[in-house]
Amino acid sequence: MNKNNTRLLIALTIGLSLCAIAGGLFYKNYTHAQVDTDIYPYDAARDEADVHQLIKDNWYWLIATPDYYFKDKIDFILHNMAPSMYEPRYFGKLHIKVMRKEGSLIGFVAYYKKSFYVGQVLFLCVDEKYRGKRYAETLLNTALEALKNEGCQIARLPTRATNFKAQAVYTRNGFTEYDRDEGYVYYEKKLV
Numbered sequence: 001m002n003k004n005n006t007r008l009l010i011a012l013t014i015g016l017s018l019c020a021i022a023g024g025l026f027y028k029n030y031t032h033a034q035v036d037t038d039i040y041p042y043d044a045a046r047d048e049a050d051v052h053q054l055i056k057d058n059w060y061w062l063i064a065t066p067d068y069y070f071k072d073k074i075d076f077i078l079h080n081m082a083p084s085m086y087e088p089r090y091f092g093k094l095h096i097k098v099m100r101k102e103g104s105l106i107g108f109v110a111y112y113k114k115s116f117y118v119g120q121v122l123f124l125c126v127d128e129k130y131r132g133k134r135y136a137e138t139l140l141n142t143a144l145e146a147l148k149n150e151g152c153q154i155a156r157l158p159t160r161a162t163n164f165k166a167q168a169v170y171t172r173n174g175f176t177e178y179d180r181d182e183g184y185v186y187y188e189k190k191l192v
Contacts, residue, residue, distance in 0.1 A: 037106060037135065039142055042096035048078055050105035051098065058125050061163055083112055083122050090114075094122065097142050099135060106130045109139040111147060114156070119147030119191070121157035124166070136169050148191040156188045 042051070055062055055074050063073070076085045081094040090112060099106040107126030114120040121143050126136045147155050157175070159166045161183055175187035 037099050037101045037138075039097050039099050039139070042078075042081075042098055042108070044078065047096075047098050047105070047108075051078065051096070051108055054105060054108065054125055054127060055123070057128075061160060061166070062123055062125060077110075083110075083120070095143075095146060097139065097146075099126075099139055101130075106135050107139055109143045111143040111155075113147065113150050113152055117151070117153040119144075119150065119152035119155045121155060124157070131165075136166075137173055140169070140173060144189070144191060153190065153192045154188050155191055156186065158184045158186050161185050 040047075052074055073085075077083065077094065078096075080091050081096070082088075082091040083094050084090065093112045094110055095112060096108055096110045098108045105127060107130065108123065109121065109125075110123040111119060111121045121140070124136055124140055124143075126139070144155050155175075156178075157170065159170065161180065167185060167187075170187045170189075173189070175189045177185055178188045179186040
């Protein structure tokens with residue numbers, strides 16, 4: 001083997017090694033949520049103020065009603081663990097999981113079993129400063145696993161038609177669009 005071929009072989013080896021390292025770093029940082037977080041069941045004493053503020057800060061993306069309903073609606077949801085004050089059959093049925101990192105709220109997911117086979121994700125919200133780290137996917141998968149364990153075969157959720165980032169999260173996690181209207185896109189995923 002001559003000197004030029006040896007140099008070329010060394011350069012290719014170094015180049016391929018650097019590509020493998022860069023690819024591994026990309027995979028680690030952008031395809032999996034950070035593991036230095038914990039997910040807890042909602043605890044009013046610990047979580048109510050933080051969840052309330054996160055909903056208020058993201059009202060447009062989470063709630064279809066005007067702001068003047070904010071306090072009453074959110075207080076009702078959090079105090080009664082119910083998705084709506086108009087459907088008593090769901091009182092006490094809403095589950096909320098919060099994700100925290102070093103005591104700070106990263107985000108939360110709220111979900112419930114809507115019918116015998118259908119689970120509903122009511123809210124999925126991550127604080128703006130923590131977005132882009134796949135925390136939403138971790139919270140979403142926590143809800144989906146719980147709904148599956150409750151016997152749900154399908155999970156559904158709505159999002160605003162203009163919320164393209166949320167739509168990307170849902171489709172990346174196996175959801176497909178099953179309906180659309182003026183302002184919302186409705187997604188579902190088979191759990192079995």
